[in-house]
Amino acid sequence: MASERQIDVGGVLIGGGAPVAVQTMTKTETANLDATMEQIRRVAEAGADIVRCAVPREQDVEALKVIVQQSPIPVIADIHFNHTLALKSLEAGAHCVRLNPGNIGGPEKVAEVIAKAKQLGTPIRVGVNSGSLPRHLRELEFTDPVEALVTAAVETVELMEGLDFDNFKVSMKSTSVPNTIAANRLLAQRIPYPLHLGVTEAGTKWSGSLKSAVGLGTLLADGVGDTIRISLSTFHAEEEVKVAWEILKALKLRERGPVLIACPTCGRLQFDMDSVVAEVERRLEAYEDPIEVSILGCAVNGIGEARHADFGITGAKDMGMIYSRGEPLKKVRTEDLVDELFAEIDRWYAAGKEVVVDPKAAAEAAEWLAENEDETAMTPERLAALEAEKAREEAEFAEASPVTGRRFQRA
Ligand code: SF4
Numbered sequence: 001m002a003s004e005r006q007i008d009v010g011g012v013l014i015g016g017g018a019p020v021a022v023q024t025m026t027k028t029e030t031a032n033l034d035a036t037m038e039q040i041r042r043v044a045e046a047g048a049d050i051v052r053c054a055v056p057r058e059q060d061v062e063a064l065k066v067i068v069q070q071s072p073i074p075v076i077a078d079i080h081f082n083h084t085l086a087l088k089s090l091e092a093g094a095h096c097v098r099l100n101p102g103n104i105g106g107p108e109k110v111a112e113v114i115a116k117a118k119q120l121g122t123p124i125r126v127g128v129n130s131g132s133l134p135r136h137l138r139e140l141e142f143t144d145p146v147e148a149l150v151t152a153a154v155e156t157v158e159l160m161e162g163l164d165f166d167n168f169k170v171s172m173k174s175t176s177v178p179n180t181i182a183a184n185r186l187l188a189q190r191i192p193y194p195l196h197l198g199v200t201e202a203g204t205k206w207s208g209s210l211k212s213a214v215g216l217g218t219l220l221a222d223g224v225g226d227t228i229r230i231s232l233s234t235f236h237a238e239e240e241v242k243v244a245w246e247i248l249k250a251l252k253l254r255e256r257g258p259v260l261i262a263c264p265t266c267g268r269l270q271f272d273m274d275s276v277v278a279e280v281e282r283r284l285e286a287y288e289d290p291i292e293v294s295i296l297g298c299a300v301n302g303i304g305e306a307r308h309a310d311f312g313i314t315g316a317k318d319m320g321m322i323y324s325r326g327e328p329l330k331k332v333r334t335e336d337l338v339d340e341l342f343a344e345i346d347r348w349y350a351a352g353k354e355v356v357v358d359p360k361a362a363a364e365a366a367e368w369l370a371e372n373e374d375e376t377a378m379t380p381e382r383l384a385a386l387e388a389e390k391a392r393e394e395a396e397f398a399e400a401s402p403v404t405g406r407r408f409q410r411a
Contacts, residue, residue, distance in 0.1 A: 003226050004192035007123040007167055010074025010095030012049045014123075014169055014226050015194025019254050021227040022244040023050040023196075024237045025078065030067070031059040037070055039237055044072045046238035047245050047256050050227070052076040052098060061088045068093040076125065083109035090116045098125040098171075101156050102134055114163045125196055126160060127171035128152040130179065146182040149174060150190065153183075157191050169226065171196035177215040184219050194226040201231060208232040209243045217247050255290040261309065262295040266380055269297040270317040271334050279338050280313075291345065299372035301379045303328075311345055313337045316372060321365045324348075324355045328365030 006016025014021055024043050028035040030053045040051050055061055055077045068075050076096040077089035083104050086097050090113070097117065101110045117124050133141050133152050141148035153172045160168055170193050174180045180199050188195060199208075199215045212230045219225045228247070230240040248254040262277050277295055284293060294306035296314040299321065306312045307326035314321045320337045322329045322344050332340040347356045 002223060003188070003194040005166065005194060007169055007194055009050055009076065009123055012074055014196075016226075018226070020220060020225060020248055021049040022047055022241055022248070023052060023076070023227055023229045024048050024240040024244070025052040025054070025229065025231075027235045027237055029060075030054055031057065031063045033063045033066055036063065036067060040067070040071050040073070040075075042236075042238045043241050046241040048073055048238075048241045050074050050076060050095075051237075052078050052229075054078045055085050055089050056080070056082075058085075058088075061085060061092055064089055064094060065092040068095065079104075081105070083113050086113045087116050090120055090122055094122065096123045096125060098127065100127050100129060100132070101159055102128065102132060102152070107159070110159065111163055114160065114165045117167065118165055121167070124160075124165075124168045125171060126156050126168050127173060127196070128156055129200065130172075130174040130176070145174075145176075146179050146186065149179065149183045150186045153187050154190055157193065166193070169194040169196050171198065173198060173200040175199065175201050177211050180215045181218050184224050185222065188224045195224065196227050196229070197225040198229045198231055201233075203233060205232050205234055205239055205243075209246075212243060213247050213250075217251060220247065220251055220253060249290075256288075257290065258284040258287050259290060259292045260284060260295070261292065261306065263297050263301075263306075264380060265297045268300050268377070268379070269315075271297075271315045271320070273297050273315060276313070276315065276338055280341065283338070283342055287345070293341070293345075299369055300374045300377045301381050302369065302373045302375075304379075304381050311341060311348075313341050314369070319368060321368055323365070327355075327357070328362055328369050329355070329357060330361040331365045331368045 002017045003015035006018060007014050012021050026036050026039045028039050030036050036053060043051055051073055053067060053075060055064055064077060074095035076098055077094035079086040079089060079097055079099045081103055086099055089097050104110055128149060130149055133148055137148045137152055149172050153170055157170060172183050172187060177199055184195060184197060197216050197219055199212050203211060216228050228244050230243045232240050245256050249259060260281055265273055280293060280295060291310040294309035294312035296306055299314045299316055303323055303326050310324060312323050315334055315337060318334055319331055320334050321331050322340055329344060
């Protein structure tokens with residue numbers, strides 16, 4: 001359920017079924033041109049489709065004029081409280097301006113900004129924040145914060161429509177994940193315009209990423225949301241971009257770069273898998289294709305659920321194995337696993353993305369796997385498979401016999 005309407009932010013389409021756009025915000029003082037451009041280049045390299053810069057002062061508008069010319073990705077000017085800066089940012093060539101109509105100084109000033117945006121054909125992001133709802137919604141906010149947020153957003157949309165303006169997207173920001181989810185679900189049913197999703201002040205890289213993944217991931221899985229920004233308390237804006245991409249990749253909404261999967265490890269692990277995973281993750285950053293690489297902590301489980309991975313390694317105490325799409329490729333010493341994995345990936349590229357198999361090495365690896373596999377071991381993977389099978393049987397039983405099935409489910 002993507003939004004019906006679509007807008008164009010400097011060539012990046014938002015809404016109307018376009019891929020969910022990743023955006024972030026620079027953390028530098030915008031007027032510090034060198035530092036801001038350096039950060040913009042870094043976030044663009046990390047995969048940001050759009051970048052937003054705060055414009056709280058005149059000198060930031062001056063810098064903005066250069067930034068919009070030099071930036072490799074479209075730039076949104078972030079304005080609060082000062083409609084003159086919004087007008088100047090539009091004139092400076094910003095590809096979009098973000099403003100919250102509630103804090104810009106009254107309806108006349110909003111109308112002035114919208115008139116300029118219309119004249120220039122520039123889209124606007126309008127939004128409401130849970131922390132600054134209009135006075136007449138304060139009581140509702142106390143009894144029903146979600147409805148208060150949605151009502152404020154709908155009123156903002158009506159304000160735009162009253163100005164005969166439809167070139168906008170909408171955001172509703174809340175620090176509460178459940179409220180973010182509930183409010184955006186409701187708003188998506190009530191308005192046809194693209195939605196910008198974010199959990200405001202989400203937190204540190206660790207907790208903020210999780211909150212964002214839960215909040216935004218839930219909405220995106222439902223098809224709600226057209227562009228996302230992950231807010232993390234870090235100066236490194238590219239970290240926000242990486243998290244956004246992991247969410248989109250996990251939901252298979254977009255592809256970018258390799259996908260790394262790794263077993264959770266258990267008592268069967270006999271090598272330093274943490275270091276291997278970190279090193280593989282670091283070295284995969286140099287690759288652009290969505291190759292899937294799997295790391296298994298032991299061979300007890302065979303290749304198991306990593307059968308579909310383009311490449312993988314199975315470690316053990318002294319020796320390990322490289323495999324591709326479920327087939328053993330070679331046996332290698334544990335300390336050489338990472339180097340050999342990347343040698344195989346590079347060989348695959350050199351052969352035009354064909355797996356190169358050395359039959360002798362593959363046979364040795366298959367033999368090693370057969371020696372180390374233990375079909376009787378109750379591994380986490382096999383337990384998960386058994387649980388999935390049990391759940392499937394229960395579902396089938398409930399479907400085949402609704403009355404007994406219901407009783408069975410309660411038992
Ligand atoms: S049994 Fe599974 S979880 Fe445990 S180390 Fe082996 S592959 Fe990893």
